[in-house]
Amino acid sequence: MKTKTYxxxxxxxxxxxxxxxxxxxxxxxxxxxxTKRLKVMPWPWLxxxxxxxxxxxxxxxxxxxxxxxTLLQRGx
Amino acid sequence: xxxVDQILVSGVAFGKNxxxxxxxxxxxxxxxxxxxxVVELLPxxxxxxxxxxxxxxxxxxxxxxxxxxxxxxxxxxxxxVSFFLVSATLWTVGTIVGGKGTFSRFVLAWGYTxxxxxxxxxxxxxxxxxxxxxxxxxxxxxxxSMLYLVISATILFWKILLxxxxxxxxxxLDLGKIVVVAIVAAPIFALYSFAMYKLGVFKVPFL
Numbered sequence: 001m002k003t004k005t006y007x008x009x010x011x012x013x014x015x016x017x018x019x020x021x022x023x024x025x026x027x028x029x030x031x032x033x034x035t036k037r038l039k040v041m042p043w044p045w046l047x048x049x050x051x052x053x054x055x056x057x058x059x060x061x062x063x064x065x066x067x068x069x070t071l072l073q074r075g076x
Numbered sequence: 077x078x079x080v081d082q083i084l085v086s087g088v089a090f091g092k093n094x095x096x097x098x099x100x101x102x103x104x105x106x107x108x109x110x111x112x113x114v115v116e117l118l119p120x121x122x123x124x125x126x127x128x129x130x131x132x133x134x135x136x137x138x139x140x141x142x143x144x145x146x147x148x149x150x151x152x153x154x155x156x157v158s159f160f161l162v163s164a165t166l167w168t169v170g171t172i173v174g175g176k177g178t179f180s181r182f183v184l185a186w187g188y189t190x191x192x193x194x195x196x197x198x199x200x201x202x203x204x205x206x207x208x209x210x211x212x213x214x215x216x217x218x219x220x221s222m223l224y225l226v227i228s229a230t231i232l233f234w235k236i237l238l239x240x241x242x243x244x245x246x247x248x249l250d251l252g253k254i255v256v257v258a259i260v261a262a263p264i265f266a267l268y269s270f271a272m273y274k275l276g277v278f279k280v281p282f283l
Contacts, residue, residue, distance in 0.1 A: 039102035050229035075280035
């Protein structure tokens with residue numbers, strides 16, 4: 001029995017199965033956990049990682065970080 | 077559907093996809109590659125032209141009609157060449173490692189990765205007017221510098237995410253092959269970016 005719902009389901013199924021799932025052997029599970037966070041509303045994670053990176057940069061460069069920003073601001 | 081209808085529909089699709097790239101990038105890229113139209117590159121091109129017009133106005137201190145300035149024409153021309161060079165390089169390397177898909181779909185997918193690029197350059201241009209460099213080493217200078225770097229890094233990660241998704245959906249590549257494509261293409265882009273820097277066109281790569 002072919003209903004509109006079934007036709008939509010088949011279309012969506014073909015859409016999803018068209019691309020083979022990503023596998024990384026033993027790392028597949030942690031990879032799936034990480035990408036789950038990035039597929040929908042990734043911003044909290046992107047901002048969090050950026051913040052950690054910038055704090056690390058500040059700990060390495062100190063106030064010389066302002067020189068890097070001066071260069072970037074002139075970069076457009 | 078006539079040309080005007082096609083352009084209007086693509087404009088609406090562009091708006092919907094742009095919002096989707098912020099909220100649900102994975103599904104949006106699947107939709108872009110499966111159902112998108114290359115006419116959607118038109119709003120992206122208009123956004124780029126708008127940004128270059130603003131950048132030319134900021135960089136050049138004259139009252140000439142800025143659309144006719146050398147600065148604007150150089151920026152538009154070089155950005156166009158860069159875009160197609162990057163798309164063609166990624167497409168070529170991607171198909172060599174076993175990628176499948178059509179070039180037009182891949183160009184559309186890569187075109188949407190220009191949104192983070194435009195966002196960063198626009199932010200930097202506006203800040204150049206509001207808070208021109210140099211930054212000082214006082215507390216406020218360091219605080220602003222850290223805030224600017226957090227925003228810049230976030231936009232950069234967003235760009236990397238969209239780049240990954242365009243290779244994943246546009247060329248049907250898996251993570252390993254995407255890494256191989258990135259490693260092969262990176263020196264080519266680095267060389268091109270260095271050439272643009274030496275010519276004084278783009279100090280920061282406009283990729």
